[in-house]
Amino acid sequence: EVQLVESGGAVVQPGGSLRISCAASGFSFKDYAMHWVRQAPGKGLEWVSLISRDSSITYYKDSVKGRFTISRDNSKDSLYLQMNSLRTEDTAFYYCLREYYGQYHWGQGTLVTVSS
Amino acid sequence: DIQVTQYPSSLSASLGDRVTITCRASQNINDNVAWFQQKPGKAPKSLISAASSLQSGVPSRFSGSGSGTDFTLTISSLQPEDFATYYCQQYNRPPLTFGGGTKVEIK
Numbered sequence: 292e293v294q295l296v297e298s299g300g301a302v303v304q305p306g307g308s309l310r311i312s313c314a315a316s317g318f319s320f321k322d323y324a325m326h327w328v329r330q331a332p333g334k335g336l337e338w339v340s341l342i343s344r345d346s347s348i349t350y351y352k353d354s355v356k357g358r359f360t361i362s363r364d365n366s367k368d369s370l371y372l373q374m375n376s377l378r379t380e381d382t383a384f385y386y387c388l389r390e391y392y393g394q395y396h397w398g399q400g401t402l403v404t405v406s407s
Numbered sequence: 408d409i410q411v412t413q414y415p416s417s418l419s420a421s422l423g424d425r426v427t428i429t430c431r432a433s434q435n436i437n438d439n440v441a442w443f444q445q446k447p448g449k450a451p452k453s454l455i456s457a458a459s460s461l462q463s464g465v466p467s468r469f470s471g472s473g474s475g476t477d478f479t480l481t482i483s484s485l486q487p488e489d490f491a492t493y494y495c496q497q498y499n500r501p502p503l504t505f506g507g508g509t510k511v512e513i514k
Contacts, residue, residue: 326503335494335505335506335507335508336443336445336451336494336496336505336508337505338496338502338503338504338505341501341503350501350502351502352502353408353502386450386451390498392456392457393439393440393441393456393457393498394441394453394456394460394462395441395443395453395456396453397450397451397452397453398450399450400450
């Protein structure tokens with residue numbers, strides 16, 4: 292069974308940093324591109340970032356460029372999102388997604404709250 | 408960036424009704440559209456990829472169509488478990504973008 296389990300969500304002060312993780316199991320992690328998507332409480336879905344299978348290609352939403360870094364460790368079947376200079380508008384559930392030609396599998400999400 | 412406009416933002420329907428949700432992209436995205444269902448307090452679930460390909464385990468009352476800029480998600484006969492919020496997404500090229508969502512409520 293495919294499983295994506297996010298962790299690391301926390302309450303952080305504005306300007307702070309946080310790294311969230313996604314542990315993958317039940318499939319060959321190295322064979323899939325991976326994404327982070329977020330959802331502010333009560334709001335819609337917002338794509339954040341993607342990384343290719345071998346980490347050679349990454350993309351980011353404009354508002355997080357230069358602040359967030361996506362990475363993966365295929366030896367540990369894990370995906371990461373390093374978030375720096377956090378803003379209140381980054382408060383959201385962060386979901387890890389596996390993608391294969393537009394077919395997605397979602398994790399359950401981890402909550403990041405940016406508040407003083 | 409490619410903008411995706413989804414409508415209606417909400418609708419009320421009865422059990423057994425046929426429901427159609429539309430997404431329009433600001434430029435040609437071929438068939439690179441996915442549809443998702445989200446229930447309150449839960450992670451989204453994938454329904455359709457490539458505009459019309461049903462994901463494994465998704466009931467056949469769900470269907471998708473369209474190509475280019477205009478896409479639709481149709482539920483042929485609304486069931487109690489279908490009351491949820493639905494989102495489209497273009498994945499033609501980054502940044503990937505979602506529609507604003509359609510909340511399907513009970514009439």
